[in-house]
Amino acid sequence: MKEFLTLFRLDLKSRFGTKGTGKPIFTAIKIAVVVLLIAVVYAAYIFGVRQLIAMFHLYEMSTEFLILFIALSQLILTLFGISSVIKNLFRSGDNELMMRFPVTPGAVFASKIAVFILYQIIFTLVMELPVFIIYGITTAQVWSYYALIPVVLIFSIVLPLSIANLLAIPVMQISARTKNMFTLSLLISVILVAAGFAIYMSIIQGVVDYMKEEAMSFFSKETMGIVSNVAKYIYPSNWFAYMLIGEWRVGASLLSLLVVALFAVGAVILNKKLYLSTILRDIEGAGATFTMVTKNKVRSATWATFRREFLDIFRSSNYSFQYLCMAVAAPVMVYNCNKLAASMGENSIGAIIVPALALMVMLIFCAIILSFAASSVSREGENFYLTKIVPVPYKTQVMIKIALYMTVSTASLLVTAILMFVTKQISAAYSFSAAGIAFLVSIAVTAFAVRLDTTRPQFAVGGDGELTVGNVSTFVVLFVGFAISVVYGLFGMVGIFLWGLTKTFLILAGVSLLLAVAAVLWLMIGLDKRYGRITQR
Amino acid sequence: MSEIEKQTGNTENLEHLLVIHHLKKKYLNAKRYSINDLTLELKAGEIFGFLGQNGAGKSTTIKCITGIHPYDEGEIIICGHDMKKDPIGAKKNIGYVPDNHSVYEKLTGREYVNYIADLYGVSLEDREERMNRYLKMFKISFAVDRQIKGYSHGMKQKICIIAALIHNPRLWVLDEPMVGLDPQSMFDIIDEMKAHTAAGNTVFFSSHNIDLVSKLCDRVAIIHDGELKRLINLHEEGTRETLEQVFRSLTMAENKA
Numbered sequence: 001m002k003e004f005l006t007l008f009r010l011d012l013k014s015r016f017g018t019k020g021t022g023k024p025i026f027t028a029i030k031i032a033v034v035v036l037l038i039a040v041v042y043a044a045y046i047f048g049v050r051q052l053i054a055m056f057h058l059y060e061m062s063t064e065f066l067i068l069f070i071a072l073s074q075l076i077l078t079l080f081g082i083s084s085v086i087k088n089l090f091r092s093g094d095n096e097l098m099m100r101f102p103v104t105p106g107a108v109f110a111s112k113i114a115v116f117i118l119y120q121i122i123f124t125l126v127m128e129l130p131v132f133i134i135y136g137i138t139t140a141q142v143w144s145y146y147a148l149i150p151v152v153l154i155f156s157i158v159l160p161l162s163i164a165n166l167l168a169i170p171v172m173q174i175s176a177r178t179k180n181m182f183t184l185s186l187l188i189s190v191i192l193v194a195a196g197f198a199i200y201m202s203i204i205q206g207v208v209d210y211m212k213e214e215a216m217s218f219f220s221k222e223t224m225g226i227v228s229n230v231a232k233y234i235y236p237s238n239w240f241a242y243m244l245i246g247e248w249r250v251g252a253s254l255l256s257l258l259v260v261a262l263f264a265v266g267a268v269i270l271n272k273k274l275y276l277s278t279i280l281r282d283i284e285g286a287g288a289t290f291t292m293v294t295k296n297k298v299r300s301a302t303w304a305t306f307r308r309e310f311l312d313i314f315r316s317s318n319y320s321f322q323y324l325c326m327a328v329a330a331p332v333m334v335y336n337c338n339k340l341a342a343s344m345g346e347n348s349i350g351a352i353i354v355p356a357l358a359l360m361v362m363l364i365f366c367a368i369i370l371s372f373a374a375s376s377v378s379r380e381g382e383n384f385y386l387t388k389i390v391p392v393p394y395k396t397q398v399m400i401k402i403a404l405y406m407t408v409s410t411a412s413l414l415v416t417a418i419l420m421f422v423t424k425q426i427s428a429a430y431s432f433s434a435a436g437i438a439f440l441v442s443i444a445v446t447a448f449a450v451r452l453d454t455t456r457p458q459f460a461v462g463g464d465g466e467l468t469v470g471n472v473s474t475f476v477v478l479f480v481g482f483a484i485s486v487v488y489g490l491f492g493m494v495g496i497f498l499w500g501l502t503k504t505f506l507i508l509a510g511v512s513l514l515l516a517v518a519a520v521l522w523l524m525i526g527l528d529k530r531y532g533r534i535t536q537r
Numbered sequence: 538m539s540e541i542e543k544q545t546g547n548t549e550n551l552e553h554l555l556v557i558h559h560l561k562k563k564y565l566n567a568k569r570y571s572i573n574d575l576t577l578e579l580k581a582g583e584i585f586g587f588l589g590q591n592g593a594g595k596s597t598t599i600k601c602i603t604g605i606h607p608y609d610e611g612e613i614i615i616c617g618h619d620m621k622k623d624p625i626g627a628k629k630n631i632g633y634v635p636d637n638h639s640v641y642e643k644l645t646g647r648e649y650v651n652y653i654a655d656l657y658g659v660s661l662e663d664r665e666e667r668m669n670r671y672l673k674m675f676k677i678s679f680a681v682d683r684q685i686k687g688y689s690h691g692m693k694q695k696i697c698i699i700a701a702l703i704h705n706p707r708l709w710v711l712d713e714p715m716v717g718l719d720p721q722s723m724f725d726i727i728d729e730m731k732a733h734t735a736a737g738n739t740v741f742f743s744s745h746n747i748d749l750v751s752k753l754c755d756r757v758a759i760i761h762d763g764e765l766k767r768l769i770n771l772h773e774e775g776t777r778e779t780l781e782q783v784f785r786s787l788t789m790a791e792n793k794a
Contacts, residue, residue, distance in 0.1 A: 180684075289687035292645055296654075296665050304655030308641065308648075315643040382639035388605040390656045391628040532607050535564075535600075 030472075042126075049131050053138045061224055062139045063245060064231040069135075070152075071237035073127050074160055081120065081164025082171065088116045090172050090278060109275050117161065124157045132244070145244055151253075152240050155260050159236070162263035166270055172278050175317070180290040182315055189321050193329040201336035235259075301392050305400045312379070319379075323372045323405075327412040330365035334416045337361045338425040355430050355501055356492025359508070360485050362416055362438040367481020369409050370442055373449035374473035376401045377457040377534065384459060384534070394531040395524070398454070402446050409442045433505045440512035441484060447519035449477040454523075454530050484515075553614075554630070554708050554739040555579040555602065560611035562594075562601055562763075571597045573763040575611070579708075579739050584730055586754035587743040590788050594763040595743040596636060599712050602741070603633045616707050629657065632706030636713040638693040642686040646677065646696045649685060650703055657704035664703055671699040674725050690717045698726065702733075709733055711742035715749065727753060751780040761788050 049069075056065035089112050132149050135141070178185050231238060236259045242252035299307065313319040338361075341354050376398075380387060387397055417435035421428045452473035488508060495504030555577070562572040572594045579585050589595045600606040602613055604624055612619060618626035640649055647668075654664040672678040675695040680688060685696060694717060701709065709730070715723050730740045730753065744750050750757055751771065757780065759767045766787045771777050 289684035291683045292648075293682045294645070294647055296647065296651055296661060296668065298659075298661045298664075299651075299655045301656045301658065304652050308644065308652050311648070312641065312643055382637060383641055385600075385603075385605045385635060385639065386641075389603045389628060389631065389633050390653070391625045392656055393625060535606050 046130055046134070050134050050138075053131075053135050057138050059224060061227065062135070063241060063247070064224075064227050066135060066241040066245065067231040067234055067238045068227075069131060070128075070156070070240050071234045073124075074156065074237060076127070077120065077124060077156065077160035078163050078167075080123065081116075081160045082167050084116050084119060085164045085168040086171060088112050089275070090168065106272075109271060113165075117157070120157050120161055124153060128153060128156055139245075141245065144246060144249075148244050152244055155240060155256055158264055159260050162260070162267040165267035166263065169270060169274050169278055179317075182317075182320065185317050186314070186320050186324060189317075189325045190328045193325055194332045197329060197333045198336060201333075201340060302396065302400055305392065305397060306404055309401060309404050319372070323369060324408065326365060326369050327408045330362070330369070330412045331416040331419050333365065334358055334361045335419050335423065335425070338420060342425060352496060353493045355426050355434060356489055356496055356504070358416075358420060358426060358431075359434045359437060359492055360489025362413060362434060363441055363485035363488055364482060365412070366409050366438055366442045367445060367478060367485060369412065370405055370445045370449060371474050371477045371481060373402070373405045373446045374453050374477040376405075376450050377453045377531075378459055378473075380457075381459050384457075388532075394528050398450060398523075398527060398531070402450060405446050406442060409446075410439055413438050413442070430501060430505070433509070437488075437505065437508050437512050440509065440516045441488070444512065444515040444519040445477065445481050445484070447516070447523040448480065449473065451519070451523040452476060454527065454534065457534060552580060553578045554581050554616055555741060556612070556614040557598075557602070558612045558614075560598070560601060560608055560613065562597055562606065562608040569763075570609075571763050572601065572608070575760070575763070575765050577758060577765070577768070579741055581707075581737050581739055582734050583755040584734050584740045584753055585742070586750035586757035587741065587760065588745075588747065588750060588757055588784055589743070589760040593760045593788075595760060596712055597763075598760070599633075599710055599741075599743060603631055603710055604628055629704075630707045632701035632704065632709045634694075634697050634701045634709075634711040634714050636716065638690070638697045640685055640693060640697055640700070642688075643684065645684050646681040646688070646699075649696060650681075650700050653700040654703045659704050663705070667703055667705065668699065671702060671729075674729065675699065675722060691719060691722060694718060695722065698729075702729070705738075707738050709738060709740045711740070713744060714742055715744065715746060747781045747784055751777045759784055759787055 053062070053065060056062050089109065129149070132152070133146075136145050136149075178188075236256055239252040239256045239259070242248050243256055313323055338354050338358050341357050377384070387394070413435040417431040420426045420434075421431040425431075426434070456473070458472070492504055492508065495501075495507065498504075499507075556579075557575055557577040560572050560575040561570055563570045575594075575598060577585075587595050587598070597606065601608045602615070602620070604620055604627065612621065613627070614620070615627040616630040618624075618630065620627045641652070644652065650668055651664070654668075659667075668681075672681055675698070677692055677695050680692060685693065688696065694714070698711075698714070701711075714726060718726070727749075730742075734740055754771055757769050757771060758765055759769070767783060769776050769780065769783065771780070
C-alpha cells in the first residue's frame with residue numbers, strides 16, 4: 001500500500017506538478033479561455049441531450065433513448081479507455097525507470113491504473129450523471145431510479161475500463177510486431193480509415209435513402225419500430241437501462257453484475273499474467289530497429305532537409321497516421337459527403353449546396369492535416385540544436401517544412417478535385433476552384449501554425465523521439481481551421497442562393513488570398529530573429 | 538586562393554580561427570549573466586581546453602559559439618566571419634559534437650551522415666573518403682546501415698563525431714566528448730584531435746577531466762561563474778603538472794567566497 005501511494009503521488013506530481021514559465025496574466029487568460037470553451041461546449045451538450053430526451057419522451061421512446069445513450073457513452077468510454085490504457089500503462093515513458101526501483105509490478109500497475117480510473121470516473125460523471133438526472137425528471141421517475149444511478153455509474157466505469165484493459169494487450173502485441181513495417185502500417189491505417197469513413201457514410205446514406213423512399217421522418221411508426229427492435233438487443237446497455245427504470249429489474253441487475261464482474265475478473269487475470277511481460281517486451285522493442293543498406297549520395301541542402309523531414313514523419317506510426325493517412329482519407333470523405341448531399345434530390349437544397357459542402361469538408365481535412373505544422377519546431381525535440389548549427393538559413397529551413405506540409409495537402413486536394421469532377425459530382429471548373437480556395441486557406445493555416453510554433457515551441461519528446469504531450473498550438477490551429485471551415489461552408493451555402501456559385505467562390509477566393517498573404521507576412525516578418533531566440537537549456 | 542581560404546571563405550590571414558570578445562550572455566528571466574565579459578582567441582593549429590565546474594558556463598559558451606544560443610553583448614568571430622552578421626559563413630567552418638549526442642534517430646547512420654554532408658555541401662568523393670576513414674577508425678562500419686535508434690551511447694557519440702568532421706571543419710568544437718566512451722574510442726578521438734590540428738585546424742573542447750586536458754591541450758582556459766579566471770599556456774614549464782592545483786585553487790577559493 002505504501003509503495004502504491006508513493007508511486008501514485010509521484011505520477012500525479014509528474015502530470016500536474018509543474019508550474020508554467022509564462023507570465024501569470026497570460027496563464028490566467030489561457031485558463032479563463034479554456035474554462036469558457038469547456039463551459040460553452042458542455043452547455044451545448046446538456047442542452048442538446050435535454051432536447052433529445054424531450055423528443056424521445058414525446059414519441060414514447062424514452063427507454064430506447066436511455067439504452068442508446070448508455071451504449072454510445074460506453075463505446076466512447078471504451079475507445080477513450082484503450083488509448084488511455086496504452087498511453088498510461090504501457091507507453092508512459094517511465095516504465096524503464098520504474099522497473100529499476102525496488103517496487104513490485106503490481107504496485108506500478110496499481111499506481112498507473114489509479115490515475116486512469118480517476119480520469120474514467122470524471123469522464124463518466126460528466127457525461128452520464130446530468131443526463132440520468134435530466135432523464136429522471138423529464139420521464140418522472142420514482143426514488144428507486146435515483147437510488148440506482150450510482151450503481152449504473154459504477155458499472156459504467158468498471159465495464160469500459162475492463163474491456164479497454166482486455167483489448168490493450170493484444171493491441172500492444174500487434175503494434176510490437178508491426179513496429180518497423182512503415183509502408184504496411186500506413187497502408188493498413190489508410191485502408192481502415194477510408195473503409196471506416198465509407199461504412200459510416202453508407203450507413204447514413206442508407207438511412208437517408210430509406211427515409212426518402214418510405215417518405216418518413218425519424219419518429220415515424222416504422223423508424224420507431226426499427227429503433228425499438230435494435231435497442232432490445234444492445235447488451236448490456238439495455239440491462240443497465242432496465243435496471244434503472246425498473247423494467248425486469250432483478251434479472252437485469254443480476255445480468256449486469258455478472259457481465260461487469262466477468263470482464264473485470266478477466267482484465268485482472270490477463271494483466272496479472274501479461275502486464276509485466278508486455279511492458280518488458282515494449283521496453284526491449286523500443287530498441288528494435290531496421291537495417292537498410294544505401295549508397296552515399298549527394299543532394300542539395302534543400303532536398304536533403306525535405307527528405308529528412310519526410311522520413312521523420314514516415315518512420316513514425318503516430319505522425320504518419322496524423323499526417324499522411326488523413327491526407328489519403330480526405331478524398332474518400334469529401335466524395336461520400338457530396339454523394340449524400342446530392343442524394344437528397346436533384347433540385348433540392350442538398351444538391352445545390354454540394355460545392356459549398358465539398359469546400360467545407362476539404363477545409364476540415366486540411367485543418368486536420370495541417371495542424372501537424374503547429375509542431376514543426378517542437379517535434380525537433382533534442383535535435384533542435386542541429387537546426388541552429390547547420391549553415392542553412394532559418395527561413396530556408398522553415399520554408400522547406402512548409403513546402404512538405406503543402407505538398408501532401410495539395411496532392412490530397414487535387415485528388416479530391418479530380419474525384420469530384422470524374423464522378424460528375426461537381427463540374428471541373430468548380431471542383432478545381434474549390435481546391436484552389438482550399439489551397440489558399442491551407443497556406444494561411446500552415447503559416448499560422450508554424451508562426452505559433454516558432455513563438456512558443458514545446459520540446460517535450462519521449463524516448464522514441466516523438467511528442468509526449470499535446471501541443472497547445474495544435475489545438476489552436478485545429479480550432480481556427482474548423483472555425484474557418486464552418487464559416488466558409490455556411491457562407492458558401494447561403495451565397496449560392498444569394499449571388500450564385502461563381503460570385504460566391506470569387507469572394508471566398510479573394511478572402512482566402514488575403515488570409516494567405518496576411519499569414520505568410522505574419523510568419524516571415526522577424527522569423528530569423530524569433531527562431532534565433534528559441535533555445536533549449 | 539589557397540585550399541584553406543577556399544574552405545573558410547575568407548582571404549584574410551587567419552592567425553586566429555576563433556575570436557571571442559567581451560562576450561556576455563544572460564538567460565531569459567535569469568538574474569545574473571551566465572557568461573560575463575569572456576574574451577578568448579584561439580590560434581590555428583592548437584588544441585584548446587575549456588575547464589570549469591558544473592554550471593560554470595562552459596556549455597553556454599559553446600552554444601553561443603556554435604550559434605545555438607543568441608548572446609547579449611560582445612562578438613564571436615569564426616574564421617573571419619562574425620556569428621551575428623554572417624552566421625552562415627561562420628557555421629560552415631564549425632564541426633560540433635554536443636554533450637547529449639542527440640541525432641535524428643529514425644535515420645540510419647549513413648543517412649544521417651549523408652544528410653549533414655549535404656547541408657555542408659560536401660562532394661561525394663570527400664564524403665566517401667572521410668566516412669570510410671572514420672567508420673574504420675571508430676569501428677562502427679558494421680552499424681552504419683542500421684537505424685540510429687538502436688545504437689549504444691558510445692555509438693551515437695561516434696556517429697555525432699563523424700557527422701561533425703564530415704566537412705573537415707576548421708574549428709572543431711566538442712562539449713564533454715569523452716563521456717561514456719570506451720578507452721580505445723577515447724584514444725582514437727585524441728589521435729583525430731591531434732591530426733586535425735596538425736592540418737592547421739583548431740580544436741576547442743570542454744571537459745571535467747583535468748588529467749586529459751593537461752596532457753592533450755596546448756592552452757587551457759579556466760572559467761568560473763561565467764568569468765574567465767585564468768588562461769594557461771601548457772607549453773610553459775611546470776604548467777601541466779600544476780594544472781589541477783591551479784584549477785582547485787581558483788574554483789575552491791571562489792566557492793568559499
